[in-house]
Amino acid sequence: MLASQPALAVTGSSSHAVVLQIGFGSNKPPYVFESERRGLEVDLIVAAARRAGMEVQPFFAPMERLQSMLQQGRLDGIATTNPYSKLKAYFSQPYLEYHNVAVALTQRKLVLHDISDLSRYAVSTFQRARQLLGPQFEAMASSNPRYREEGDQQVRNQLLYAGRVDVIVGDWRIISYFNQQLPPELVARQPITVYPLFAPTPYQMAFRHQWQRDNFDRGLQLLRQSGGYHEIETRYQNVQAAPHL
Numbered sequence: 554m555l556a557s558q559p560a561l562a563v564t565g566s567s568s569h570a571v572v573l574q575i576g577f578g579s580n581k582p583p584y585v586f587e588s589e590r591r592g593l594e595v596d597l598i599v600a601a602a603r604r605a606g607m608e609v610q611p612f613f614a615p616m617e618r619l620q621s622m623l624q625q626g627r628l629d630g631i632a633t634t635n636p637y638s639k640l641k642a643y644f645s646q647p648y649l650e651y652h653n654v655a656v657a658l659t660q661r662k663l664v665l666h667d668i669s670d671l672s673r674y675a676v677s678t679f680q681r682a683r684q685l686l687g688p689q690f691e692a693m694a695s696s697n698p699r700y701r702e703e704g705d706q707q708v709r710n711q712l713l714y715a716g717r718v719d720v721i722v723g724d725w726r727i728i729s730y731f732n733q734q735l736p737p738e739l740v741a742r743q744p745i746t747v748y749p750l751f752a753p754t755p756y757q758m759a760f761r762h763q764w765q766r767d768n769f770d771r772g773l774q775l776l777r778q779s780g781g782y783h784e785i786e787t788r789y790q791n792v793q794a795a796p797h798l
Contacts, residue, residue: 572610575629583789584633587613597776605769629765635685648757654750655747656746668690669692671720675699676700686722713745
């Protein structure tokens, strides 16, 4: 479609909806349950788009691939990004915050007061974290030869408990969920320490065209005003929240 397409009428009906191909990161519960094509993040984006008369066709892949596909024009938009990504795209209003933390095995007795302290350790995190978590984190990653990013975030937890990395970085709810998939005895005998080094990370949609972004923003506003946003959050409220730090 042309970038100059006029804004769509905001409506709850999808009978004549424009269909957008939207990229979501690979499986990262509770935000994305890839095999079920749902999750807190997926549901919010689908609902906001629908309020604006647009339908979402989800596509799931690691973030590196999604960014390339968006820039090649193979997707209409991608989720879980922000202007730090340096994408050439139209960014929506923030639709969700992630709460990233650093986590280490307690027995290591690591002292982490600041993001720059991570430069001394082997760090595993999610793809594109270098671009998404701000300039200080990017500087740390660039100077740390033992920094790595995982396309499959479950691998990050496995590396930590196997002693192959010192610290993992990611959203606490994702880390907590994947810990529940590990053998209980492994987790029980190796307690962890959570380091609150990061401010909440607001995430935005990145769209190819301005009209797509503008319509999504209107739909998101309507979703919040109607109470629909809160209803979707409530579906996932039993998923473990970040600890009080």
